[in-house]
Amino acid sequence: MDQRSPAIERRILLFGQTNLENSILIGNVHQNTGIECQLIDVRHWRAEWEFEADRVIALIDSGSAAPERIRELVDCLHDLQADVGIAVFNVAKRHPSEQLISWPKLNGLFYTGTTHSQLCRGIESLFLGELWLPRHLMAAFLERTRERPKNATGFAGILTRREKQILRLTATGATNAEVAEELNVSMHTVKTHVYNLFRKIGVTNRIQAVNWAKENMHELHDKEEAEATG
Structure with missing residues (x-):
């Protein structure tokens, strides 16, 4: 039987x-x-949106409303726990x-001035978990925000034990349902933990979270090495 996802x-x-x-x-x-x-x-x-798809890109026309209203929309979309990425277009x-x-x-x-062809390429990249930013x-954003890390013992210390468990399972390719079954918790609990850990480590999707884990969680490296030599 075909077991592919x-x-x-x-x-x-x-x-x-x-x-x-x-x-x-x-x-x-x-x-x-x-x-x-x-x-x-x-x-x-300001309507309530139901997202039937697994992954959604919210594409906002920057010229369609006042900047304050666009910011309100981004704020609303940001608080949703669905897998939603945000992009603005037609930006002067x-x-x-x-x-x-x-x-x-x-x-x-x-x-x-971005062509439809360029916009489509950018959208495809966004669905792959990449950034499409000038x-x-x-460069200006990094210049404003970069500073020496305050926690010299490692970034993984900002996560709780449960968040680390979920991140390790996510790195194996497990879905939220599989994570819930493995940890014997509800889907809602898993989604809440995922939302919190994404916010803590500054990522917006699974691909970025797994890449972060590989760079900052030594226990993940130790497990991979053990499996490779076992």
């Missing part, structure tokens, strides 16, 4: 005005990526939307 379902939610330009954009994105894309009009940004140079790259789930920023913004 089902393919991850992906979906794009475009937050912007209902107009011809965005309708054409949705069609091009779907045609070039094969990913279902839904437009949520600016008038309904020196627009307040550039400052949103400091938010953990804001993984993509596309300037005005280099000069990233």
Whole structure:
């Protein structure tokens, strides 16, 4: 019997005005990526959203609303515990939307003039857990925020014992359901721990979390070495 895991379902939610330009954009994105894309009009940004897909990219039109309202939308999306990545597009140079790259789930920023082809490539990268941010913004952000670590004993000390357990299981490729079964806890408990540990280590998806664990959790390295020599 085929025991392969089902393919991850992906979906794009475009937050912007209902107009011809965005309708054409949705069609091009779907045609070039094969990913279902839904437009949520600016008038309904405060609605409650149900995410049926496993992975969702929220694509926000920077020119569709005032900067304060866009920030409110990013704030709302950031608090969701679903696997949602955020990107803004149609961003003018020196627009307040550039400052949103400091938010953990804001993984993509596309300037005005970005072609549909470039946007599609960026979206595909976002679904792979990569960042699509202008280099000069990233350089300026690092310059502002980098400092010597206060904890010289290792970053893994910021996690609780349960969070480390979940992160180790995640590194093996286990799903949330499998983690819940292994630890004999509920799915809700696992999702809460995952949300907390993602926030602590500054990542937004499983790929980034596993990479963080490999760099900062010595016990994970010890286990891998033992399995390789066992």
